[in-house]
Amino acid sequence: MRGLRKGVLGVALAAAVVTGAGASAGAVGPVAGAEADLSHHGHVSLWDGRVGVWLVSENHGPSDVSQATVRLAFSVPMAGGQELPPACLWSSERVVSCRTGELRAAGGAGELALDLRTAALPDEMTVEITTAWRDGAADRNPRNDRHRVLVLATGDPYVF
Secondary structure, eight states, X not given: OHHHHHHHXXXXXXXXXXXXXXXXXXXXXXXXXXXXXXXXXXXEEXXXXXXXXXXEEEEEEESOBSOOEXXXXXXXXXXXXXOOOTTEEEEETTEEEEEOOOBOTTTEEEEEEEEEEBSSOOSEEEEEEEEEXXXXXXXXXXXXXXXXXXXXXXXXXXXX
């Protein structure tokens, strides 16, 4: 067992050395230690089997993010065959994932608007909004890019 631990440790150290050498040799990709503070804010409305999501994604810095992905998970299934904006795709009947585009540090913003039909006529639903990917940047403040919103079928905007 002790030999196995040493072998695993040796492989991990070798990988760290190779990764470090690649980064110093001008490798393309996110800089090690890059940090971005992404946030998503907006509102969700539910009425007559329709759900509207209006969302703004921002980067409070300190590093730029060339691309990020926001994930919207609905507690009820959406009706099939619906078109999404070009930056979005269906991950399942309840999940939509969308690219934000480039988010520059200290103010870069991306906007998203969805108008979807639910498979039934729910009285309420929850929507979870999260950052699924941030181009390798760390985010030490994930509270402002993770929301869970209870939405009643009143047509009112529920702000997050």
